[in-house]
Structures are given as C-alpha cells and as structure tokens.
Amino acid sequence: MQADEVEIGMRVRYPRTGTTGRVVALENEMGRVFAELDSTHLRYRVDQLVPAGVAGERSKAGRDDLMDQLKKERDFLSATGFQEAISHTDQSCEGGG
Numbered sequence: 514m515q516a517d518e519v520e521i522g523m524r525v526r527y528p529r530t531g532t533t534g535r536v537v538a539l540e541n542e543m544g545r546v547f548a549e550l551d552s553t554h555l556r557y558r559v560d561q562l563v564p565a566g567v568a569g570e571r572s573k574a575g576r577d578d579l580m581d582q583l584k585k586e587r588d589f590l591s592a593t594g595f596q597e598a599i600s601h602t603d604q605s606c607e608g609g610g
Contacts, residue, residue: 516546516559525550526565527557533565 519525519536525548526533534552539559541547547556589595 514559514562514564519546519548519559519562524565525557525562527561528563529561532557 514525516539519539521536521539523536524533525536527550532550532553534550536548537551538549539546540549540556546559548559548562549556
C-alpha cells in the first residue's frame with residue numbers, strides 16, 4: 514500500500530506473518546512511513562501492508578464452494594459403492610502391523 518492510502522482506524526494485514534489489526538498511529542521515520550497496529554502495538558512499514566476485510570467475514574463464493582464440497586462428500590458417503598465397501602469390513606480398526 515502507499516502511504517497516502519493508509520488512515521488511522523483502517524484494518525490492515527501484514528502478509529508475511531498474517532498479523533491483522535487496526536492502524537492506531539502513523540509515523541514518518543527516515544523517509545519511510547510506519548503504521549502501529551492495535552493488535553501487536555508494533556510498527557510495520559506501510560508499503561508492506563495490505564487492506565484487510567472485516568474480521569470473521571467470508572465471501573459468498575467461498576461459502577458456496579464449501580457447500581458444494583459438503584454436498585459431494587455426502588453424496589459419496591451415501592452412495593451404494595461406499596456403503597457396500599463398509600459392509601465388508603468388521604470395523605475393528607486393526608492396523609495389521
């Protein structure tokens with residue numbers, strides 16, 4: 514991000530560690546702008562930060578993908594081939610070793 518894009522109160526993320534937080538202070542030191550985050554109280558170079566979404570928010574597309582995957586797994590587990598394979602085991606969990 515550019516220094517002029519960052520504002521106090523903005524949610525940002527430091528991608529190298531995944532740290533997220535709100536900017537509580539901006540400081541200019543030796544020609545570089547640093548932002549202090551409320552979550553760590555550490556300063557991060559602004560050009561290394563990216564905007565972060567709202568905490569706990571998932572995209573609708575992500576939810577749809579998860580629901581599709583869940584449906585496929587349920588269909589697989591309820592299929593006759595899988596049920597027949599399970600019926601041929603004694604389900605004793607023996608490792609054989």
